[in-house]
Amino acid sequence: MSSHVQVVGVGMVPFTKPSARQPYDVMASTAARKALDDAGIDYAAVQQAYVGYVYGDSTSGQASVYGLGLTGIPVINVNNNCSTGSTALFLARQAVASGAADCVLALGFEQMSPGALGVAFTDRPSPLARFDETVDRRRGAEPDSPVAPRYFGNAGLEHMERFGTAPETFAQIAVKARKHAAGNPYAVFRNPVTVEEVMASPKIYGELTRLQCCPPTCGAAAAVICSEGFARRHGLDTRVRIAAQSMTTDVESSFDPSDLRRVVGYDLTAAAAANVYEQAGISPRDVTVSELHDCFTANELITYEGLGFTEEGTAERFILDGQNTYGGQVVTNPSGGLLSKGHPLGATGLAQCAELVWQLRGSAGPRQVDGARVALQHNLGLGGACVVTLYERVG
Numbered sequence: 001m002s003s004h005v006q007v008v009g010v011g012m013v014p015f016t017k018p019s020a021r022q023p024y025d026v027m028a029s030t031a032a033r034k035a036l037d038d039a040g041i042d043y044a045a046v047q048q049a050y051v052g053y054v055y056g057d058s059t060s061g062q063a064s065v066y067g068l069g070l071t072g073i074p075v076i077n078v079n080n081n082c083s084t085g086s087t088a089l090f091l092a093r094q095a096v097a098s099g100a101a102d103c104v105l106a107l108g109f110e111q112m113s114p115g116a117l118g119v120a121f122t123d124r125p126s127p128l129a130r131f132d133e134t135v136d137r138r139r140g141a142e143p144d145s146p147v148a149p150r151y152f153g154n155a156g157l158e159h160m161e162r163f164g165t166a167p168e169t170f171a172q173i174a175v176k177a178r179k180h181a182a183g184n185p186y187a188v189f190r191n192p193v194t195v196e197e198v199m200a201s202p203k204i205y206g207e208l209t210r211l212q213c214c215p216p217t218c219g220a221a222a223a224v225i226c227s228e229g230f231a232r233r234h235g236l237d238t239r240v241r242i243a244a245q246s247m248t249t250d251v252e253s254s255f256d257p258s259d260l261r262r263v264v265g266y267d268l269t270a271a272a273a274a275n276v277y278e279q280a281g282i283s284p285r286d287v288t289v290s291e292l293h294d295c296f297t298a299n300e301l302i303t304y305e306g307l308g309f310t311e312e313g314t315a316e317r318f319i320l321d322g323q324n325t326y327g328g329q330v331v332t333n334p335s336g337g338l339l340s341k342g343h344p345l346g347a348t349g350l351a352q353c354a355e356l357v358w359q360l361r362g363s364a365g366p367r368q369v370d371g372a373r374v375a376l377q378h379n380l381g382l383g384g385a386c387v388v389t390l391y392e393r394v395g
Contacts, residue, residue, distance in 0.1 A: 005226075006226050007353065008041075008240075013221075015217045015219035015344060017218075018112050024110070025064050027220035031109070035224050036224060038224075040234075041234060043065075043105075048100075048105070049073060049075045052087060055113075065107070081385070082293070084345055088107065104224075108221055110344030110346040112217065131383070133255075135257075146204065148295070152299050156208065163313040168195055169320065170301060174198045174339055177333060177340045178193050180333060182366075186335070216344070219347045238395075239393055241394055245387070247387045248272045273378070284308035287330050289331045289359050289376075291335060291355050291376075294338050297339070309323075309324075334355065360393040
């Protein structure tokens, strides 16, 4: 597992509102073709494919690659809630690093419906039942509240109660997201907003307003992962490699009702990040650009601390000092993040990968972070899984 794993090609389609979507197989095959063209290889060179989606029938992964060719390779369908795309990437990297394959496609897509996420199967136990119970123990039962905003809204409330964080500080994250997205043609929402506009938008849950919540969108993204030897034999771009990666799932503290930041993956984030820093032999201060899981402004704020970008309880000062944007310590979500791109669940993790590869290549256009050489990706799925991936530019 010691050979270098390269990201030699990435691609995605512009994310869209559900009303403007294409069928999932069209979006997926288009994104995959873009990644293959970016890598400079044919689909025939791909030995395995890991394909992620959350809302779709079984074997939709196979249908999504039929447009690339019928080569008979293993196609593995992946579903890990909001971390599905990065889970596909995790499996692709493992396949290459272990020597099981030399060239693998990681693909994620989602064809979503308008409105808040809901439960697909009501005739069986919910995988989030234990999460609901934990939040109920802390805040009381609220059966009519939207599930995800309730979880993350209460996590933000925990930070406010413990550290005195102002509601307007969360709104600053939404303002930053839109400012970054202005230079991203793949993002749905690129118009600027002010703190006042964010605060005045309709309340969704607690202090979370509509402009602080990522919307459901449709889209697809892909990455071609290969061994260093394969890349060199085929004359591929070896500038970007995965230096370290870690996936964590729920632990006992995830269900600690005394701190609802833990329910939304704070401890998973901290553990995965610590693993990655140790593997790579770096510190959080070495990271100059990051795509992190800003499904809600509250999650971006607490994730700054979980990833070690700033000490626990200091995220407000980190934001107010501009340490999370251009000219600061680490540019977070130069793509505009989920708040601006939207969140097609299966595609998000691979869209993050694409953005960071472009940043490390120096090809991100108006979003480019000067001197980007070390990039960190954070993708979280409740229920639960967190994947943290560290990329580095070589040469």
